[in-house]
Amino acid sequence: MKLLIKLLFFILFLNELLFSQFDRGIWVVRDALTSKESIQKIIKNAKALKTNKIFIQFRALGKVYYPSKLDIPKADIDSIVLGEFFKQAKENNIEVHAWLNTCYIWSNKSLPTMDSHIIFKSKSSIIEPINSTLSAEGYFLHPNDTANITEVKSIIKELLDLYPISGIHLDYFRYPKEELHTSKLGRTEYQIKYSFDPLDALQNPERFIKERNYSSYMYLQNSYTDFLRDELTAALTDINHYVKSLNPALNISVAVKPNPIRAKHRFYQDWAKWLDLNLCDFIVLMNYNPELSNFVSNLEMTKLNSDTQRTIVGIATYNISENEITSRLTMIENSEYKGYALFSYNYLQQKKNLFNHIKMNVN
Numbered sequence: 001m002k003l004l005i006k007l008l009f010f011i012l013f014l015n016e017l018l019f020s021q022f023d024r025g026i027w028v029v030r031d032a033l034t035s036k037e038s039i040q041k042i043i044k045n046a047k048a049l050k051t052n053k054i055f056i057q058f059r060a061l062g063k064v065y066y067p068s069k070l071d072i073p074k075a076d077i078d079s080i081v082l083g084e085f086f087k088q089a090k091e092n093n094i095e096v097h098a099w100l101n102t103c104y105i106w107s108n109k110s111l112p113t114m115d116s117h118i119i120f121k122s123k124s125s126i127i128e129p130i131n132s133t134l135s136a137e138g139y140f141l142h143p144n145d146t147a148n149i150t151e152v153k154s155i156i157k158e159l160l161d162l163y164p165i166s167g168i169h170l171d172y173f174r175y176p177k178e179e180l181h182t183s184k185l186g187r188t189e190y191q192i193k194y195s196f197d198p199l200d201a202l203q204n205p206e207r208f209i210k211e212r213n214y215s216s217y218m219y220l221q222n223s224y225t226d227f228l229r230d231e232l233t234a235a236l237t238d239i240n241h242y243v244k245s246l247n248p249a250l251n252i253s254v255a256v257k258p259n260p261i262r263a264k265h266r267f268y269q270d271w272a273k274w275l276d277l278n279l280c281d282f283i284v285l286m287n288y289n290p291e292l293s294n295f296v297s298n299l300e301m302t303k304l305n306s307d308t309q310r311t312i313v314g315i316a317t318y319n320i321s322e323n324e325i326t327s328r329l330t331m332i333e334n335s336e337y338k339g340y341a342l343f344s345y346n347y348l349q350q351k352k353n354l355f356n357h358i359k360m361n362v363n
Helices: 002-019 036-048 079-091 146-162 184-194 198-203 205-211 214-246 260-266 271-276 292-305 322-333 345-350 352-361
Strands: 023-028 053-060 095-101 104-106 167-171 251-256 282-286 311-316 339-343
Touching (some): 023 311, 023 345, 036 352, 053 339, 079 095, 095 251, 167 214, 184 198, 184 214, 205 214, 214 251, 214 271, 260 292, 322 339, 322 352, 339 345
Parallel strands (some): 282 311, 311 339
8 A cells, every 4th residue: 555655656746747847948040050060069059058959940941951852942961960960869868849931931032043942833822911022021821822731741751751850840830920911822712711802802991891881891801810810720730630640749839929919810820729729739939029028928928828838938049138038047947837948049159158158047
């Protein structure tokens, strides 16, 4: 009986230990993969910051940063050194999460020169802000574009075949920051469902109200925003089912806007719903606001809308002072949040004094 009681207490202690594990993450931008020397430094420097999660960028702007055999644009990455990176990460109990930019696929006004780029397979899905031909951020694709989703899945499958990945981290999994935008695919899908062309109302609301009525305008506006939000959720559902079919233990995370109201109604990231439906295992708040009051406000709003034990707080290193950074790290360490992630490793490598300051102040 005593042995049984001891065993029960041990199990409870173990569960509590696992549940309360604090995560220290860092985003590693693709530039750190372009040389043998920079790749070799990642694990060493991550260890110095007591990191146990690395979000490493393998897809950005329609290009991949690992030795892929897929017919897509790719950087020339040293496969042997990258393999050694994963080996060292495993030996040091550091999880590697494959960071993939999804909807945001190109940044320049001139189109890419590579014929295999996703933009040429998905022209009808390019999101165009009203009264403009290019988003201020660059080119985004409608989230349910078949070619893009298929490419993302192929990348995930190939990465899992090549490396011991711990998770898939989706970034730019949202719409552009412009308030009003459409795509040919989105317009078509919406018209099939609602019998309206959303462009009519978005481009000239006064004429639309005059020709129809205000109630029709409000119906279209509300149903169109619901449609956009549902399309993003449907894309995440698709990716989730695919990833879990490959490996149920693989974690799925999404980088999200930190204010839940703004995220849901401006960028259509209904991340509270995503967590409730288990469409992702955790989220990473991009809580980069330099104003402390806004940083704290985002945390307080998240507590009211989400599961803090499935929320990692992203903290910027490029727009606040050294002491402010470590103050925010301490704040999260003493909170109920799952952990924090620093943006970015690359910036810290450029600012050695800042790197050393954080290293000396990490608990």
